[in-house]
Amino acid sequence: MNPFPAISVNDGHQKYPSPPHFGNSDRESEDRAKKNKALFLDRDGVVIDYIPYLSKPEQVSIPAGAAAALKQWQDAGYLLIIITNQSGLARGYFTWDDLAAIHGRMIEEYRQLGVHFHDLAICPHHPDEGCPCRKPSPYLLLTAAQQYGIDLAGSLFIGDAPSDLECALEAGCQPVLLLTGRGKVTLGEIEKYPVEIPVYSQLKETVELLSKTAAEPEL
Numbered sequence: 001m002n003p004f005p006a007i008s009v010n011d012g013h014q015k016y017p018s019p020p021h022f023g024n025s026d027r028e029s030e031d032r033a034k035k036n037k038a039l040f041l042d043r044d045g046v047v048i049d050y051i052p053y054l055s056k057p058e059q060v061s062i063p064a065g066a067a068a069a070l071k072q073w074q075d076a077g078y079l080l081i082i083i084t085n086q087s088g089l090a091r092g093y094f095t096w097d098d099l100a101a102i103h104g105r106m107i108e109e110y111r112q113l114g115v116h117f118h119d120l121a122i123c124p125h126h127p128d129e130g131c132p133c134r135k136p137s138p139y140l141l142l143t144a145a146q147q148y149g150i151d152l153a154g155s156l157f158i159g160d161a162p163s164d165l166e167c168a169l170e171a172g173c174q175p176v177l178l179l180t181g182r183g184k185v186t187l188g189e190i191e192k193y194p195v196e197i198p199v200y201s202q203l204k205e206t207v208e209l210l211s212k213t214a215a216e217p218e219l
Helices: 025-032 066-075 096-112 139-148 162-171 183-187 203-215
Strands: 037-041 078-085 119-123 156-159 174-178
Touching (some): 066 096, 066 203, 139 162, 156 162, 162 174, 174 203
Parallel strands (some): 037 078, 037 156, 078 119, 156 174
């Protein structure tokens, strides 16, 4: 059961959702009328501390300074949207109810600190299943962009894994690498990408990008 109806998840009834459901109709109609900018976020190692196949809500831990940073992005007008692979569901490491409890804990802890996630999208499939929605596929990101009228060229995706960077590049938004979670390993591969990718040690440092994006002239 999902205790946060505004935060949507694939309930697993469809093998491959097309498209996955996001949000609620009132907000969707309002969002489609304008072009929004978004800060897409990986979950593990970015929004919460990295624990492989985290399966219990008590394991949820918010990185130091993360909430304050996301509050600044939010106040600057960015929609905060989490895009996460959770193959632990397909592997049987945890259930949908477990995941709902984990996300409930995460969302509430951030809410108490003034941060509100606009949406959360999950790929629950095994890597070998060949689904269309698992990162590095941009499927979930592109669906969110269509659903909420997001200008991808003016949006960013912060992650710690190659799949996050490649998802961002495929979708046409700016990838940002964090050296948390799997980020230090990913850093060793960063030169293979055709664009410059900003690198930060912690999420709280990414607010530097706000001043840079604000300084860029509109075309």
